[in-house]
Amino acid sequence: MQLIELSAFDLAVAACLVVLLSLLSLKLQLGVSKQLLVAAVRTTVQLMLIGLILKTLFENVNLIYMGIIATVMILLAGREVMARQTHRYKGGWGFAMGTVSMFVSTFVVTLLALTLVIKTDPWYTPQYAIPLLGMMLGNTMTGIALGLERLTQAAREQKHNIEAQLMLSRTAAESISAIRRQAMRYGMIPIINAMAAAGIVSLPGMMTGQILAGSPPLEAVKYQILIMFLISAGTGFGTVSAVMLGSRRLFDKRDRLRLDRLVE
């Protein structure tokens, strides 16, 4: 098994396909031909840049560099969680809750994987730490965003049901518990579905990449299983934590439902 290096010409061939698609959508007046080309250019530039950054990091194994890049990644993911909310929390709370939840779940799970499972030396070896963290963050971010979206939407829709329970002397936690459970489930469904369908309906991207790059399939599969488990743990814990924090923030200390804490 060996790595077949791709030349610029190889990539150009693939790029031709995108150009062709763009021409076709122009002809069909789909209105996406320009977007398609811009996206293709963005993907090239962004991936090249991250490739350069990774190259530099791999050559200089340094805990501080790793810390900086991990911080940047998690802050960007936190921003993304907030940007995906229809009715986000006012005043940076959405960002804070999303970021804290992601930090707790992804960092703990990634650290665990690096020190106890893969046992790289040093534990922050960028070749392992960055892709792991990236994959964890990407999926956890989706789970948290879905969970919070479901929570805030349902709280708005079912305002009267929640307040009716408050009026009958239920606590805030009791009144929101059904909605909270639903929101947590909502955030976890994508990863459960992904695990259930892996290998049958879809070949996970990471595994495919590894196999294309020359790894023996069984090794690639083992890594994929590891990743799936880590992702579901990270997504699950992150979603539970974010929805807990989020549902608490919907009430004040006198157990009043405070939808005014969400953006209209």
Add this chain to the structure above:
Amino acid sequence: MPSLKIENIHTDHIGSFSFEIKAGECVCLSGPSGVGKSLLLRALADLDPHQGQMMIDAQSSETMPASVWRKRVGLLPAQSAWWADKVADHFISANNIAYKQLGFSLEVENWSVDRLSSGEKQRLAILRLLSNQPEILLLDEPTANLDPESISKVEDLVKDYQQQHQAAVLWVSHDAKQVDRIADKHWQMSDAKNIQELPVCS
């Protein structure tokens, strides 16, 4: 004896108000719609942020958890909400519920909420609230849209409860005849900042 004492209650929209409703007393509150009667009731049930003091028997609302306050100060909103499938799931406490007095058989507990008419919902909401045994009742137009027979049943039930528990009652009503029937005092909320006392002719 549980009396409700209010000092300088105000929110962003209403107030400030100071008043007292004594144990066993029924105060009717009327006033133009949109003037803030429901907002006042919500503030008294501690559902909206507000300034000022609220007390039952000299015990401030701040000294007890909000859920305890709302158990003691029971609010019946103008529109009842039903969050579960079966009627029984909405009764938080099961203290001798007077189903019969409002024309229901015991079987109503197993009914699905979907099959209830709006009048049935309204009557069940009152039973649901009373089963909590609140010391203060805040009733937001409890008999609006009910037929005359149901109206008098509800009035009787609340009167019985009021006397039996020496409860203080604040009853929002637009019906002058009803006010005459039930009120010990009649307050008129003329705008968001003013409540005047009107004479009652009983």
